[in-house]
Structure formats: structure tokens, C-alpha cells
Amino acid sequence: DTGVSQDPRHKITKRGQNVTFRCDPISEHNRLYWYRQTLGQGPEFLTYFQNEAQLEKSRLLSDRFSAERPKGSFSTLEIQRTEQGDSAMYLCASTGTDSYEQYFGPGTRLTVT
Amino acid sequence: AQKVTQAQTEISVVEKEDVTLDCVYETRDTTYYLFWYKQPPSGELVFLIRRNSFDEQNEISGRYSWNFQKSTSSFNFTITASQVVDSAVYFCALSEAEYTNAGKSTFGDGTTLTVKP
Numbered sequence: 001d002t003g004v005s006q007d008p009r010h011k012i013t014k015r016g017q018n019v020t021f022r023c024d025p026i027s028e029h030n031r032l033y034w035y036r037q038t039l040g041q042g043p044e045f046l047t048y049f050q051n052e053a054q055l056e057k058s059r060l061l062s063d064r065f066s067a068e069r070p071k072g073s074f075s076t077l078e079i080q081r082t083e084q085g086d087s088a089m090y091l092c093a094s095t096g097t098d099s100y101e102q103y104f105g106p107g108t109r110l111t112v113t
Numbered sequence: 114a115q116k117v118t119q120a121q122t123e124i125s126v127v128e129k130e131d132v133t134l135d136c137v138y139e140t141r142d143t144t145y146y147l148f149w150y151k152q153p154p155s156g157e158l159v160f161l162i163r164r165n166s167f168d169e170q171n172e173i174s175g176r177y178s179w180n181f182q183k184s185t186s187s188f189n190f191t192i193t194a195s196q197v198v199d200s201a202v203y204f205c206a207l208s209e210a211e212y213t214n215a216g217k218s219t220f221g222d223g224t225t226l227t228v229k230p
Contacts, residue, residue, distance in 0.1 A: 041223075042204050089156070104157060
């Protein structure tokens with residue numbers, strides 16, 4: 001059973017560019033979450049999918065952020081017009097229908113220069 | 114709004130010492146879940162334990178034990194006879210149980226545990 005995978009693991013981009021990250025959850029998990037983590041902080045919730053439906057998006061998330069999960073399997077997180085403040089680790093997690101513990105991927109570290 | 118507080122930012126112990134990591138939470142929900150996760154230097158968060166709000170039984174698993182006290186809104190984690198491999202950042206987290214928010218977790222800022230040989 002493979003775990004949650006994320007691609008790429010590292011991304012360096014210039015301010016103003018768009019970036020897209022991918023998350024592949026554990027295959028039988030129907031719920032998928034995106035979090036952002038900065039140094040010295042715990043993961044901060046960004047958005048959440050149940051199958052292909054995006055059920056919640058953090059109020060802290062600006063309109064530059066968008067996420068999709070078109071077929072209820074993998075998910076993408078896009079950041080448009082990146083800013084230096086977007087530099088962080090972006091974590092994806094998944095969980096099954098009747099459980100609440102989340103299984104995290106290795107994360108994508110974004111550096112905006 | 115939910116909140117998780119881990120007052121201890123960093124803890125340093127010598128191998129074989131016992132160590133307790135504190136977690137205090139706030140929620141208006143009557144049904145919720147509490148978790149501990151471990152984030153080793155490699156970076157990937159690893160689930161350790163889940164506790165339901167209606168189950169206040171404490172649990173022991175090997176060298177790990179958890180003390181959940183609803184009266185004080187605390188969910189503390191103890192490592193007995195610590196080992197160098199226990200060195201990591203430990204996060205306490207809280208999840209609502211309502212359907213639409215099922216599983217969305219609020220994390221504390223973590224406690225960095227260093228176990229010295």
C-alpha cells in the first residue's frame with residue numbers, strides 16, 4: 001500500500017510566476033486536504049475535498065490559490081502570481097470515510113525569490 | 114473557533130528520561146477528535162494516536178502513553194525511557210466531527226523534542 005505522494009518535492013520560482021503542485025492520496029481514501037506549514041508553525045488548513053467536491057476553503061486563502069480534484073483521485077493546488085509570502089511547505093493529507101486521522105505526504109517546499 | 118496550544122516550544126532530555134508533552138485545546142463542539150503527530154527531521158508528519166471526545170480512557174502503547182482530561186481540556190503525551198530516535202517535532206491536533214468539516218484539523222505550533230545520548 002503506497003502512501004500519499006506529492007510532486008514536486010521542491011519548487012523555486014520567481015515572484016509573479018504561477019506554480020502548480022500535485023497530490024496523489026492513498027487510493028481508497030475519499031477525503032483529501034491541503035495544508036501550508038511555515039517554519040516553527042503547525043500545519044495550517046487551506047482546503048478540503050470529499051471525492052471531487054471541494055467542501056471548504058480557508059478564509060485565509062486568497063483568490064490567487066485554487067485547488068481541484070477532478071476525478072476524486074489526485075488533486076492539484078495552483079498558486080497564481082506568487083509572492084514571497086507564499087514560501088512555505090505545502091502538505092497534502094488523505095483519510096478514509098470512517099476515520100479522522102490523516103496520512104500526510106512528504107510535502108512540496110516552495111521558495112519564491 | 115478551535116484552538117490548540119502547545120506551550121512548550123522546545124524540550125531537551127537525556128536518553129532514558131521520561132518526558133511529557135503538553136497540549137491544551139479549545140472547541141465549542143461536543144464531539145471532536147484529538148491527535149498527536151510526529152514530524153521527524155525527514156519532514157513527513159506521522160500519525161501517532163487518535164482520541165475521541167467521548168472516550169476519556171487513557172492509553173498506553175509501548176513507551177508512549179496519553180492522558181486525556183476533558184475537564185481541563187488537555188491531551189498530554191508521555192514518552193517513557195526516551196531514545197535518541199524520539200527526537201522530532203510533535204504536534205497536537207483537533208478535528209471537528211460535523212460532516213461538512215469532517216477531519217479538518219487545527220494544529221498546535223509543535224514541541225521540538227531533543228533527546229541527547
